Amino acid sequence: xxxxxxxxVGEIRNRNRKVFEALFYEYYPHLTRYAEGFxxxxxxxxxxxxxxxxHFWEKTNQxxxxxxxxxxxYQSVKNRCLNHLRDINVQDKHKxxxxxxxxxxxxxxxxxxxxxxxxxxxAIAQLPPQMGELFKQKYMFGRKIQDIAVINQISENTVKTxxxxxxxxxxxxxxxxxxLKFFF
Numbered sequence: 001x002x003x004x005x006x007x008x009v010g011e012i013r014n015r016n017r018k019v020f021e022a023l024f025y026e027y028y029p030h031l032t033r034y035a036e037g038f039x040x041x042x043x044x045x046x047x048x049x050x051x052x053x054x055h056f057w058e059k060t061n062q063x064x065x066x067x068x069x070x071x072x073x074y075q076s077v078k079n080r081c082l083n084h085l086r087d088i089n090v091q092d093k094h095k096x097x098x099x100x101x102x103x104x105x106x107x108x109x110x111x112x113x114x115x116x117x118x119x120x121x122x123a124i125a126q127l128p129p130q131m132g133e134l135f136k137q138k139y140m141f142g143r144k145i146q147d148i149a150v151i152n153q154i155s156e157n158t159v160k161t162x163x164x165x166x167x168x169x170x171x172x173x174x175x176x177x178x179x180l181k182f183f184f
Contacts, residue, residue, distance in 0.1 A: 002068055005065065005068050005069045008023065008069060009060065009065060009069070012056070012057065012060045013060050013061055020053075020057055023053075023069070027070075028049055028053070031049045031052070031073055031074070031077050032045050032046055032049050034074060034077055034078075035048050035049060035077050035080075035081050038078070038082065038084075038085065039081055039084060039085065045081075048077060048080045048081060048084060049077060051080070052073065052076050052077060052080060120170075122173075123169075123170045123173040124136065126169070126173055127166055127169060127170070130152075130162065131162050131165060131166045131169075132166065133152075134152065134159055134162045134163055134166065135162075135163055135166040135167075135170075137151070137152075138159075138163050145159050145163075
């Protein structure tokens with residue numbers, strides 16, 4: 001953790017309200033906008049960020065910040081948003097794909113490229129319906145080929161062929177996005 005962050009955390013542990021307020025006003029608008037990328041609900045985002053800061057104020061002595069305050073705040077907002085979405089039982093399959101991509105991401109900074117997620121969602125939407133569904137079952141839900149075949153009452157070879165074709169079509173759609181190569 002940076003020296004500046006250690007000093008800030010130390011001041012907050014000493015209950016310095018002015019330092020806490022300065023952190024709140026510096027990060028609140030950015031964290032709220034970041035949360036809106038997950039929830040698309042301004043009021044819920046504001047509540048999540050406010051609750052994060054309340055928790056931070058009340059539990060500063062128990063919190064172990066490894067990298068930086070900024071990464072702690074962003075990672076905390078991300079986790080709280082994902083928990084919120086789980087709690088409300090998200091039904092939209094595109095949003096679930098989005099969540100799975102975020103959950104599988106190992107980004108310690110807490111930053112997420114929302115543009116990449118949107119491009120993947122758009123590419124899946126362009127696939128034929130059954131092909132898109134099989135692709136999501138494999139990569140979103142992590143199901144095995146055998147399980148997908150049983151669920152959809154089709155042969156394993158059909159599943160393999162459809163998934164292979166889906167990947168080829170998505171490659172063509174996403175060819176300009178070299179940052180998406182990890183997906184394939």
